[in-house]
Amino acid sequence: MHYSIIRRLSTQPKLANIPKRKWKSVVGLEVHAQIASASKLFSGSGTSFGAPLNSSVAYFDASIPGTLPVVNRKCVESGIKTALALGCRVNEVSMFDRKHYFYADLPNGYQITQQRAALANNGIMTFPVITPGKKVYYKTAKLLQLQLEQDSGKSLHDDQLKRSLVDLNRAGLPLMELVFAPDLETGEEAASLVKELILILRRLQTCSCKMEEGALRVDANISINQEGDPMGVRTEVKNIGSVRSISQAITYEINRQLETVAEGGVITNETRSWDAENRRTVAMRDKEVLQDYRFMPEPNLPPLHVNLKPGSKSTEDLVSVAALSIEIPELPEDTRQRLVAQYSLKPETAIILVNEPILLDHFLSINRSLSEVPTKVVYNFLINDFLTYCNKLNLNVEDCSINAEDIRDILKNLHGENINLQAARQLIELLHNNPTIKVQELIDLHNLQQICNLEQIEALCQQAITNQPKAVQQYQKGKSKALFAIVGEVAKLSAQKANMKIVVECLEKLLKPPKK
Secondary structure, three states, rough: OOOOOOOOEEEEOOOOOHHHHHHHEEEEEEEEEEEOOOOOOOOEEEEOOOOOOOOOOOOOOOOOOOOOOOHHHHHHHHHHHHHHOOEEOOOOOOOEEEEEOOOOOOOOEEEEEEOOOOOOEEEEEEEEEHHHHHEEEEEEEEEEEEEEEEEEOEEEEEEOEEEEEEEEOOOOEEEEEEEEEEEEEOOOHHHHHHHHHHHHHHHHHOOOOOOOHEEEEEEEEEEEOOOOOOOOOEEEEEEEEOOHHHHHHHHHHHHHHHHHHHHHOOOOOOOEEOOOOOEEEEEEEEEOOOOOOEEEEEOOOOOOOOOOOOOOOOOOOEEEHHHOOOOOOHHHHHHHHHHHHHHOOOOOHHHHHOOOOOHHHHHHHHHHHOOOOHHHHHHOOOHHHHHHHHHHHHHHHHHOOOOHHHHHHHHHHHHHOOOHHHHHHHHHHHHHHOOOOOOHHHHOOOOOOOOOOOOHHHHHHHHHHHOHHHHHHHHOOOOHHHHHHHHHHHHHOOOOOHHHHHHHHHHHHHHHOOOO
16 A cells, blocks of 8 residues: 645645644544454454345344353454454453434444443554655554454445444444544554554454445544643544545545634534545534443353463463463564665655555565565565556555566566666566566567677767757867767657667767877
8 A cells, every 4th residue: 555645625724824833633433343353353253254134143132132252262362362462461351332312223322332441451563654755754643442343334324215224244243443532633644543553453464454345434632722731622523444545534634624713603513524525524423412322241142261370371261361472473664674774775666565564475586586686676665666656546556466576587687787777667567467467478579688789879870960060069069968868869769769878888988089
């Protein structure tokens, strides 16, 4: 996945009258991550996305009287792993509660969650913030709580038939709710936090993080206040569906609140949704009346105990936190530090590679199999050419059909001077559009070989000198930059295939004034 600059659209609020220096924005996130598990949190029904409607529903999910919840051990282990990776304190005893509210897709009339005593508390996330055109910096946000809870079902509204139907496939899916402190200030910081969280969860394999499938959903609490004052009235933007939308929605909402204040209005405590098509937040309902969820202990589930003793092992009845801690893989920030140390990368380069896991895999694979090509050439081509091409097409790197072997073959030909950089870039597009054809075949098929023959290059240089008399005159008068115009002419005459290193040497030789 990648970030783009947020342009001020016609739907963005006008901020001309706002003394921005006197105001600050505050952002806190709540993230619901679906735990990667074959079965639901309290029943044995499946969790596959896209299953036929109401086909993954156990009796308990449908709230059939007499059915009881049974905790899914795998979900508890995944929650603990995630908590450990995020530096949380795992609680020896946690409790389940009933959160009462009434929707058609919530058969029980309540959701089982952890309100009073969560699985883990007091975590911390430090992550790089990437804003196009600005220097990368690190930000820290506290993780107040990580709790287990079940998902609700899904209501399907048919406007033509004027009716609503309910799909209970999602009812009871296992979730981790991660509640972050309001430590963020901008949409870019919020998007960067979620991006880092996605990288961590995928490393742990505790969540697929496929936001397009609803496996990761983000709510943002946003307020503004003048410096030195208490935090202002907050609004909540619900269910933001992509990393890019997180940045856009929060930026829009901050600007909307600033404009409201500038015009003498008052911010109200309300829930809003993000309209991705029109790029604006839309009011859903106000929160002036505090929702009374009537929390109560879940009577059908005993307290959840885990073993916190160092060196302990998991048993049939008790999960060991120490045993799970051994299974934590290398985390993204550790990988960045290793890349900087092992390959002498700049921190910014390491951040870009780690933030695009497929790009990182390509980098490591090519470095292992193509030792003759300098590391700098590899990461420059991956970032400046391959990633740029994907971004230009608005294409996720993992969805691009070009693999590490293809890029390795391009770099091998480039390093061996069989092709030049222009041809290498052309091959990226050709490979994406022709994934079954090999690099060498494409080079031959499209005649991309670099011209290195001295006689051919000299002939091209002579023609370029004839075509660019003004640049020749300037160069011979001492204006060295004029040589670029003549080199560009050679590139044009050779259809961008001439070896530029040899071209420059040849031109310097041909244009050297004769000895007196």
